[in-house]
Amino acid sequence: MRNVTYVLFGLALMVGDVGSGVAARQQADMVKTHIGHVTTSFQAAPMEQGLLPTAVAEAMIAAQHAGLAVRSEGDLDAMKRHAGHVIHALDPSVETQGPGLGYGVKRAAMGVAQHIGLAAMTGGASDNVMTHSMHVSASANNVVARAEEMVAVAQQVQMATTAADATAHLADLNMLAEQLYAGVDANQDDRVGWQTGEGGLQQAETHMQLMIKGEGA
Numbered sequence: 001m002r003n004v005t006y007v008l009f010g011l012a013l014m015v016g017d018v019g020s021g022v023a024a025r026q027q028a029d030m031v032k033t034h035i036g037h038v039t040t041s042f043q044a045a046p047m048e049q050g051l052l053p054t055a056v057a058e059a060m061i062a063a064q065h066a067g068l069a070v071r072s073e074g075d076l077d078a079m080k081r082h083a084g085h086v087i088h089a090l091d092p093s094v095e096t097q098g099p100g101l102g103y104g105v106k107r108a109a110m111g112v113a114q115h116i117g118l119a120a121m122t123g124g125a126s127d128n129v130m131t132h133s134m135h136v137s138a139s140a141n142n143v144v145a146r147a148e149e150m151v152a153v154a155q156q157v158q159m160a161t162t163a164a165d166a167t168a169h170l171a172d173l174n175m176l177a178e179q180l181y182a183g184v185d186a187n188q189d190d191r192v193g194w195q196t197g198e199g200g201l202q203q204a205e206t207h208m209q210l211m212i213k214g215e216g217a
Contacts, residue, residue, distance in 0.1 A: 031129060034119035035215075038112050038136070039208055045108070046101040051115065052208060054101065055108035055143065056181065056201050061100050062089035062150070063177040069157065070170050076163040079170070083157035086173065090147045090154075105180060106151075109143040112136065112204060128214035135207040139199030143180055146200070150176040 039050045046054060065085035072078035088098025091106045113136075119125060120133035153173045160166035183192040183200030194203045 030122045031119050031125050034115045034122070035129075035208075035212065037115040038119075039212070042111065042115075045111075046103050051108050051111040052201070052204060054103050055105050055112060055140075056205070058089045058100055058103060058105040058108060059143075059177075059180040059201055062086045062105060062180065063174075065089065065099070066170070066173045066177040070174060073167050073170070074163050076160065076166055079163065079166040080158050080160070083154040083166075083173070086154045086177070087151050087158075090151050094151055104147075106144055106147040109140045109147065109201075113140040113144070116140070116208075126215065129211060132207045132211035132214070135194035135199070136204045136211070138196050139183065139194045139201070139204040139207070142183065142196065142199050143201055143204070146176050146179055150180070 037050065038052050041048050042051050042054070045051060046057075049057075065082045069079045069082035069086070072082060084095050085098040085100070087095035089100035089105060091104045092098070092100060092102050093104070093107075116133045116136045120130045125133075150173065153169050153176065156169045157166045157173065160169070179200055181201045183198050183203050185192050186195075186197045192198055192200070192203060194207055
């Protein structure tokens with residue numbers, strides 16, 4: 001009887017070990033899934049590309065049309081048209097028509113922050129993932145804030161009644177467009193960090209690359 005008890009106890013330990021191993025693999029797979037949503041593929045995004053590449057692509061479109069608005073100085077209708085295109089690339093729920101991808105910088109950046117946060121909160125996430133997820137999330141949230149500010153500035157262009165009034169907002173529009181990707185050296189330490197108020201999409205990309213490298217991928 002004692003031998004039978006030992007055998008049953010040993011089998012229980014083996015089953016427990018197998019179960020914990022399966023759970024660990026599932027958690028690791030979930031971490032990779034959320035990282036993949038940020039970098040590689042997200043079903044709801046245009047062409048099912050990653051959320052971060054989507055944000056970058058939309059930001060480039062917004063910056064392009066902010067620049068075209070400057071080149072249209074003196075032509076109120078053209079400045080308003082390009083301001084609308086900027087808004088569409090930032091947030092198509094505000095401006096439904098335009099040359100953007102139809103997803104928007106704001107939504108994509110919010111998705112980056114959400115999914116990298118989910119990766120970090122998954123049981124078994126490494127210190128590497130948890131550390132860089134904070135950096136990516138902070139930069140992505142900066143982008144969300146700048147996109148919202150940029151929409152407000154572009155709307156001022158749309159509401160302008162003279163070319164001079166519209167032109168007065170173009171410098172801010174282009175400054176914010178540049179900061180969407182490059183970020184800004186807010187504390188004037190001669191570098192752009194990932195911190196709140198500084199990092200942009202470029203810093204989010206950098207820390208995603210560092211995270212992936214740290215995972216041995």
